[in-house]
Amino acid sequence: MAGAWLLGSDAATRADRPRAVLVAVRNEADPQDSGSGTELSLAELERLADTDGLTVVDAVVQSRPRPDSATYVGAGKVQELTEAAERGHADLVIADGELTPGQVRNLEEQVGVRVVDRTALILDVFAEHARTSEGRLQVELAQIAYQLPRLRGDGRGLSRVGGGRVAGGAGMGVRGPGEQRLETQRRRLRQRASRLGERVRELSRRREQTRRRRTRNRVPSVAITGYTNAGKSALLNRLTGADVLVEDVLFATLDPTVRRIRVDDIVATLADTVGFVRYLPHQLVDAFRSTLEEVSRSDLAVHVVDASAPDAANQIATVHDVLREIGAGDVPELLVLNKIDVAPQEQLTTLRRRYPDALAVSALTGAGVGELRTALAARLREVGTGTPSPSR
Structure with a gap:
């Protein structure tokens, strides 16, 4: 039966939503995968499902x-999954x-309901929360890359995960019969991906031109990064x-928001990025x-960092892994x-x-934010980009 981390009593108010059963494989020999590690991962998976409109x-x-x-789970466990x-x-x-496509097919045949994986769910959540045209282009490009090797003759590989709330028509955009x-x-999907890729590259070139203008004007740039739902948008605000949107859901922010900030005598840009x-x-x-x-x-x-998260240290490690993957591992960091x-x-x-060396703050109450502003100014001077702003 479900553990204490499930939605519990709140589920009664969500009876009209699609219902889902989670399934995981735990490797007891792996410290990050055994015991509490699996429970934390499932808790996060449930939050993703909730964000996508599932119970x-x-x-x-x-x-x-x-x-x-x-x-995925073995023949014996499939029966337990079917009963659940x-x-x-x-x-x-x-x-x-x-x-794998084969695992999905076999599970669906034996369990009798649709089966998706963590990647498909995350892609669906991203599709729902992308607001700008660039964000939607990027999500659709990712969905196509995921779906191409998983196409089926019945076309079901192109449908949404749970039929949850769709923002602005976000989704695959290709619904062939x-x-x-x-x-x-x-x-058709490859052709669509080619067109999307070119549009994303064009938007990227425009963003690069904007960065170059900032560099010529000697305006330092600060990026807010971190795990999803850590409070990045709230801190930017x-x-x-x-007044960037702040919601207690995963991936509330997918589209970068850039604002100007003044700390001491320095003016810089502050960008809120995807979690x-x-x-x-x-x-x-x-x-x-x-x-x-x-x-x-x-x-x-x-x-x-969400200091209240029980796996905050693991979240920090995850962020560092992704930053290294995108070539940002050497960017000076201020941990908050x-x-x-x-x-x-x-x-x-x-x-x-x-x-x-981390600073402790509350974006909600403002505690520690004064010290953060002082630290920002000091760090910008350390990296040699901070320049005094013109007097007003």
Whole structure:
């Protein structure tokens, strides 16, 4: 049965939403995958499902050294998964990993409901939250890269994960009828991807021109980065007086927002960027590479951490991994422990001991933000880009 991390009583208010059962494979020999590691990963998967308009009704965990090549969890566990789906009247099974087309097909045939993986769910969440034309282009490009090797003759590979809330028509954008031949579908998708890629590259070139103008004008750039839902947008609002959307959901911000900020005698640009998550699909990293360059081309990265998250240290490591992947591993970093107003004191003490140079703040209450502004000015001078702003 489901653990304490599930939605519980709140699920009763969501009876009209599609219902999902989560499934995971736990490797007891891997410290990051055993015990609490799997539970934290499933908790995050549930939040992703909730963000996508799904209600999680149960979870099944299989302990084995590696996923089964045919059914992900193995023949014996498939029966338990089937019973959980029937008991919970589930419409969907979501695997906490990336499935092969064969695993998806075999599970669907045996469980009797649609099966998707963590990557498909994240892509669906991104599709819902992309607001700008560039964000939608990047998400669709990532979806095509994921879907091409998974096309089926019935066309189901092109449908949304849970039929949740779709913002502005976001989604695949290519809904060919199931009767179309696979080769025709693949050709059309490749053509669509080629057109999307060129449009994304053009937008990237425009962004690069803007960066060059800032460089010529000697305006330093700061990028706010971090794990999803760490409070990056709230901190940007606190520092600049902006009104960027702040929601308690994963990936509320996908489109970079740039604002001007003045700290002491320095004027700089401050960019809010997309949040990261464990096992961030490589299709998204590739598609959003031009947007993520906002971090790699910045003079300073403000790495915001949710100090109240039980796996905050692992989240920091995940962000560092992605930053290295996009070529931003050498960008000077200012680590900021956010949400100190709700973080358990013992956990906060542990984090401050582990990261002695980090600043502790609350974007919600404003605590520590004054010290952060002072530190920003000092760090910008350290990297040699801070220049006095003209007097007003």
